Amino acid sequence: MTTLLDALVAFLIVLGGAFALIGSWGLARLPSLMTRLHGPTKATTLGVGGILLASMAWFPLHSQEWSSHELLITLFLFLSAPISANMIAKSYIHRRFRRYSAPEDVETELPAPPGEGTDWATFGSSKFDDTRTGRS
Amino acid sequence: MHRLLPHPGLSGMLLVMWMIVFNSLNLGVAVLGLVFAVLVPLFSAPFWPERARLRMGLPLVRYVFLVLYDIVVANFQVARLILFKRNKDLRPAWLSIPLELQSAEAITVLAGTISLTPGTVSVDISTDARHLLVHALHTDDPDGEIAQIKQRYERRLMEIFA
Numbered sequence: 001m002t003t004l005l006d007a008l009v010a011f012l013i014v015l016g017g018a019f020a021l022i023g024s025w026g027l028a029r030l031p032s033l034m035t036r037l038h039g040p041t042k043a044t045t046l047g048v049g050g051i052l053l054a055s056m057a058w059f060p061l062h063s064q065e066w067s068s069h070e071l072l073i074t075l076f077l078f079l080s081a082p083i084s085a086n087m088i089a090k091s092y093i094h095r096r097f098r099r100y101s102a103p104e105d106v107e108t109e110l111p112a113p114p115g116e117g118t119d120w121a122t123f124g125s126s127k128f129d130d131t132r133t134g135r136s
Numbered sequence: 137m138h139r140l141l142p143h144p145g146l147s148g149m150l151l152v153m154w155m156i157v158f159n160s161l162n163l164g165v166a167v168l169g170l171v172f173a174v175l176v177p178l179f180s181a182p183f184w185p186e187r188a189r190l191r192m193g194l195p196l197v198r199y200v201f202l203v204l205y206d207i208v209v210a211n212f213q214v215a216r217l218i219l220f221k222r223n224k225d226l227r228p229a230w231l232s233i234p235l236e237l238q239s240a241e242a243i244t245v246l247a248g249t250i251s252l253t254p255g256t257v258s259v260d261i262s263t264d265a266r267h268l269l270v271h272a273l274h275t276d277d278p279d280g281e282i283a284q285i286k287q288r289y290e291r292r293l294m295e296i297f298a
Contacts, residue, residue: 026218046211082251089259113262
């Protein structure tokens, strides 16, 4: 039984390590910032996830002490990964596709949102900005 | 009761998090956690003037498991793209997803889900909050991708955030 579980733990660690490696490899070889962003946000989630699951299985087995901290790490990872990816992407489009400061630099790759007088919130202000702070 | 516990969901979550941080079911830990679970929502109330209505129930549980499953699948897909797709065959695309969801909380959950699942990262929202800008790592069919996101996640979120 213990051997079986140890094999499972070993499998999870190898899987996690492989995904972390693939994510980093993607970061190194993909051609542009936006595509590179995909490696760390996803491949790494399962990489860290696999290692956390292994840790949750191994410690009760060998030192009879169950730790719940892995759950918290997973939760915080799921909260922080999309947000940091979003911030990097926003600052990237802000620098790359300037709409207001230098109109001659406007690039056409980024589609504008359909609809009259709207733009992406990075170039203007979102409707949620004033509903959350101004109005009472 | 309502004045003491303005946000029971938040209080419950704080208590559970507190117990997990201390990794124990000790009574003392629970009492101190309970004190914080009551105090934190009271003092942070000015920061959430209007609050999202969330339906607790089966659709929410199903959504969580769907997303977890998709994260695993997404990892294999992205890993395959990274390992076997040459850069010149890669077709990244910007997608602009029309939103039917209204509340900021629901859109945030959708954006987070998109970032964690198959080859897509959410980037920005339009100023009128009716479109979401998403970047896809590789897609042959941008419209199909948009339809799939709407069908798979947004429709379910509309049931959850009523």
